[in-house]
Amino acid sequence: MLSPLGEAGVMIRCGDAISDEVHRRVISVCAWLEGNSFPGLVELVPSFASVALFYDPIVVAESARSALGKGTHRVSPYQQVCRMILSRLEMLEDSVHNQFRTIVIPVCYGGPFGPDLEYVASENELTPDEVVAIHTSGEYLVHMIGFAPGFPYLGGLPKRIATPRRATPRLRVEAGTVGIGGEQTGIYPVATPGGWHCIGRTPLKLFRPEHDLPSLLQAGDRVRFEAITEQDYMEWKEGEG
Amino acid sequence: MKMEVIRPGLLSTVQDEGRYGYRRHGVHPGGVMDTFAARTANMLVNNLRNAAVMEITMTGPELRFHENSLIALCGADLSATVNDQPVPLWRPVALMAGSVLKFGRCRSGLRAYLSIAGGIEVNEVMGSRSTDLKTGIGGLGGRALRAGDILSAAAASWEARAMLQQLLGQAKLGKTQMKGPIWHLSSREWPLYQKDPVIRVMLGADTSKFTRESLERLYKEQYVIAPQSNRMGYRLEGSRLELEQPMSRLSEAVTYGTVQVPADGQPIILMADHQTIGGYPVIAQVARVDLPVLAQAKPGTRVAFQPITHEEAQQLFLEQERRLQLSAAFIRRRLTETGDRQ
Numbered sequence: 001m002l003s004p005l006g007e008a009g010v011m012i013r014c015g016d017a018i019s020d021e022v023h024r025r026v027i028s029v030c031a032w033l034e035g036n037s038f039p040g041l042v043e044l045v046p047s048f049a050s051v052a053l054f055y056d057p058i059v060v061a062e063s064a065r066s067a068l069g070k071g072t073h074r075v076s077p078y079q080q081v082c083r084m085i086l087s088r089l090e091m092l093e094d095s096v097h098n099q100f101r102t103i104v105i106p107v108c109y110g111g112p113f114g115p116d117l118e119y120v121a122s123e124n125e126l127t128p129d130e131v132v133a134i135h136t137s138g139e140y141l142v143h144m145i146g147f148a149p150g151f152p153y154l155g156g157l158p159k160r161i162a163t164p165r166r167a168t169p170r171l172r173v174e175a176g177t178v179g180i181g182g183e184q185t186g187i188y189p190v191a192t193p194g195g196w197h198c199i200g201r202t203p204l205k206l207f208r209p210e211h212d213l214p215s216l217l218q219a220g221d222r223v224r225f226e227a228i229t230e231q232d233y234m235e236w237k238e239g240e241g
Numbered sequence: 242m243k244m245e246v247i248r249p250g251l252l253s254t255v256q257d258e259g260r261y262g263y264r265r266h267g268v269h270p271g272g273v274m275d276t277f278a279a280r281t282a283n284m285l286v287n288n289l290r291n292a293a294v295m296e297i298t299m300t301g302p303e304l305r306f307h308e309n310s311l312i313a314l315c316g317a318d319l320s321a322t323v324n325d326q327p328v329p330l331w332r333p334v335a336l337m338a339g340s341v342l343k344f345g346r347c348r349s350g351l352r353a354y355l356s357i358a359g360g361i362e363v364n365e366v367m368g369s370r371s372t373d374l375k376t377g378i379g380g381l382g383g384r385a386l387r388a389g390d391i392l393s394a395a396a397a398s399w400e401a402r403a404m405l406q407q408l409l410g411q412a413k414l415g416k417t418q419m420k421g422p423i424w425h426l427s428s429r430e431w432p433l434y435q436k437d438p439v440i441r442v443m444l445g446a447d448t449s450k451f452t453r454e455s456l457e458r459l460y461k462e463q464y465v466i467a468p469q470s471n472r473m474g475y476r477l478e479g480s481r482l483e484l485e486q487p488m489s490r491l492s493e494a495v496t497y498g499t500v501q502v503p504a505d506g507q508p509i510i511l512m513a514d515h516q517t518i519g520g521y522p523v524i525a526q527v528a529r530v531d532l533p534v535l536a537q538a539k540p541g542t543r544v545a546f547q548p549i550t551h552e553e554a555q556q557l558f559l560e561q562e563r564r565l566q567l568s569a570a571f572i573r574r575r576l577t578e579t580g581d582r583q
Contacts, residue, residue, distance in 0.1 A: 007554055047492060047493040050494070058559070078551065078555055147267060150267050189267075218265070
């Protein structure tokens with residue numbers, strides 16, 4: 001279950017598939033370790049089925065020396081960290097999973113913000129309105145944030161609107177674009193090249209470096225999409241200043 | 242202390258030790274590529290270890306110092322001069338107001354680190370002054386330095402000010418406009434920036450999923466650093482590395498030094514500005530003590546890999562830290578000595 005990730009990390013594996021159960025375990029482990037920290041713990045990174053724990057090996061070595069005295073130099077900081085993780089996980093209570101947030105993401109679908117909506121509709125033999133209705137009906141799970149700042153990996157796209165990625169990626173996809181790529185849906189937090197089909201855009205900022213929590217979404221959050229008009233979008237944008 | 246960028250060079254950025262605590266938000270730590278050289282440069286001017294320095298890549302800038310300044314240059318030898326006099330590396334150097342620091346040919350390594358007593362003062366973003374070119378945050382507006390930029394340093398420590406006064410107060414400096422003490426950090430303490438470095442690697446998450454021949458090739462043959470390499474990752478060219486059988490793998494956290502192998506079989510080593518999450522099979526992880534060596538290797542360099550256990554790698558890292566702390570104590574004693582023997 002535990003393996004090293006370089007000299008300053010431990011990978012805690014909680015399963016080997018994408019499932020709600022594995023996800024709950026990931027979020028519980030992450031929250032529990034965060035609430036039961038130890039000297040030298042730097043940060044935790046949840047993903048689909050694992051939690052990476054990053055630590056400072058110098059601090060861990062020093063705190064082990066001062067806590068246990070001489071003769072402890074034979075225990076490596078990695079072993080020391082594994083011990084601390086295991087002793088904490090023994091006490092893990094599976095009670096954290098009720099604390100999720102649901103975040104509503106307003107999206108202006110189609111038109112200039114969603115040039116591929118028609119394509120996604122015709123590929124799936126639906127009308128654009130039906131695609132929007134299906135996309136907004138689902139509840140999506142944020143498995144993790146990563147790859148790029150604020151980028152959410154969302155689970156739960158209804159298969160009826162899944163669409164293989166574009167053959168040629170766009171050179172620039174604007175920040176806030178909501179896309180579908182294969183069986184995934186997601187939101188681009190910053191402008192980047194991208195191969196997903198663009199079906200709409202949100203006026204919300206997903207990456208806000210000036211905030212304490214720079215990523216709007218966090219692993220474990222639930223997301224719902226809500227259709228808004230272009231006028232709503234513009235007003236929202238102005239309100240954001 | 243202020244310095245003005247007359248010419249920016251190829252890629253000069255403000256960096257510190259990185260932005261920690263935000264990987265779960267998709268924000269990589271970033272920071273200096275060669276942590277050893279940058280930390281030593283800070284030690285030499287009595288800065289805190291996380292003070293911001295200038296990371297100078299390959300072709301150096303031209304900088305004018307508006308006030309008397311205590312600086313140090315560590316890492317790559319980019320033929321730095323002040324008034325045509327070579328600036329010694331790995332030791333503190335006092336510069337007179339008006340001095341212009343220039344760089345020339347790249348003699349060894351790839352990245353030089355310039356520290357200034359007090360540390361370069363720019364606003365912190367998410368707890369760090371590091372420039373992140375990809376997201377456009379930190380440093381000076383999230384970008385590389387440009388001609389006309391003026392960088393200020395925070396207040397220097399009294400030790401650094403005393404050293405500066407002492408050096409500039411000695412004999413007339415004349416045209417040289419600079420003065421270093423006679424002592425310097427022993428070259429035994431610097432990492433080996435070899436021409437064709439041997440990089441030690443330990444097991445990665447998927448090492449056992451690669452064919453035996455691939456692992457043998459990884460350790461027997463050399464890989465060449467490709468020109469598309471940058472602060473995000475080093476692309477390597479060489480013998481193809483193959484999996485025993487195709488695998489689909491869940492994306493998970495990666496770190497500085499993680500060696501990924503995409504479908505084309507050519508490894509990529511993730512560097513300081515790596516993405517936080519990766520999905521490619523991971524064949525190996527570079528030992529942390531060898532990351533500074535790798536950070537100094539330019540495109541075209543031949544790299545060989547050698548296996549090391551995780552435990553040895555961690556011991557080497559602790560040992561390096563111990564030596565760095567000894568160096569720090571040595572430097573502090575030298576800086577505070579009264580009547581420097583010259």
